[in-house]
Amino acid sequence: xxxxxxxxxxxxxxxxxxxxxxxxxxxxxxxxxxxxxxxxxxxxxxxxxxxxxxxxxxxxxxxxxxxxxxxxxxxxxxxxxxxxxxxxxxxxxxxxxxxxxxxxxxxxxxx
Amino acid sequence: xxxxxxxxxxxxxxxxxxxxxxxxxxxxxxxxxxxxxxxxxxxxxxxxxxxxxxxxxxxxxxxxxxxxxxxxxxxxxxxxxxxxxxxxxxxxxxxxxxxxxxxxxxxxxxxxxxxxxxxxx
Numbered sequence: 001x002x003x004x005x006x007x008x009x010x011x012x013x014x015x016x017x018x019x020x021x022x023x024x025x026x027x028x029x030x031x032x033x034x035x036x037x038x039x040x041x042x043x044x045x046x047x048x049x050x051x052x053x054x055x056x057x058x059x060x061x062x063x064x065x066x067x068x069x070x071x072x073x074x075x076x077x078x079x080x081x082x083x084x085x086x087x088x089x090x091x092x093x094x095x096x097x098x099x100x101x102x103x104x105x106x107x108x109x110x111x
Numbered sequence: 112x113x114x115x116x117x118x119x120x121x122x123x124x125x126x127x128x129x130x131x132x133x134x135x136x137x138x139x140x141x142x143x144x145x146x147x148x149x150x151x152x153x154x155x156x157x158x159x160x161x162x163x164x165x166x167x168x169x170x171x172x173x174x175x176x177x178x179x180x181x182x183x184x185x186x187x188x189x190x191x192x193x194x195x196x197x198x199x200x201x202x203x204x205x206x207x208x209x210x211x212x213x214x215x216x217x218x219x220x221x222x223x224x225x226x227x228x229x230x231x232x
């Protein structure tokens with residue numbers, strides 16, 4: 001069982017927006033503004049798309065947006081495109097001695 | 112552009128030690144404030160952070176693996192390595208090496224391609 005809880009799957013049609021939740025505890029998501037999100041295509045390495053809750057790396061589309069409320073972080077993808085179909089993982093820094101925890105991943109299907 | 116390439120045996124016997132090395136190319140492992148980490152992903156499952164190291168040798172480990180893990184750095188070879196002892200089938204996974212921007216920046220902004228390690232007799 002992963003440390004952070006994510007829905008196993010979400011789906012949406014092209015052009016729609018979807019949100020993926022990531023629920024942790026006070027010791028990780030709530031206490032630290034150090035939530036990151038990764039996109040992973042089948043057979044490929046993950047790629048960071050959001051870091052420190054709501055910051056986007058250069059080169060990543062601004063259709064990806066991150067937020068946090070209490071012990072739950074969220075990733076919203078605006079204007080879904082076929083290329084967004086992938087697995088998405090959240091990650092958070094956590095109090096010592098844990099340090100880093102990941103979510104169980106969410107499979108996004110673009111209908 | 113800096114690249115990471117993990118390598119090592121693809122098959123390890125139960126109870127033995129898994130050893131992987133990540134070569135850093137087109138840049139120095141000692142550059143800036145980068146930390147270097149190992150993350151693994153069992154087939155069909157989620158990511159699990161194993162640990163991270165600074166070029167000075169300072170390390171942080173996943174507490175659930177700490178008794179079996181050792182991460183080291185070799186600045187002369189521009190590489191860092193993972194050793195995981197007493198492996199079982201549960202350690203079968205794709206092992207990724209990755210870069211953290213700095214201490215306190217707990218995310219990974221550059222990943223290697225991943226190396227599949229199977230634990231089986």
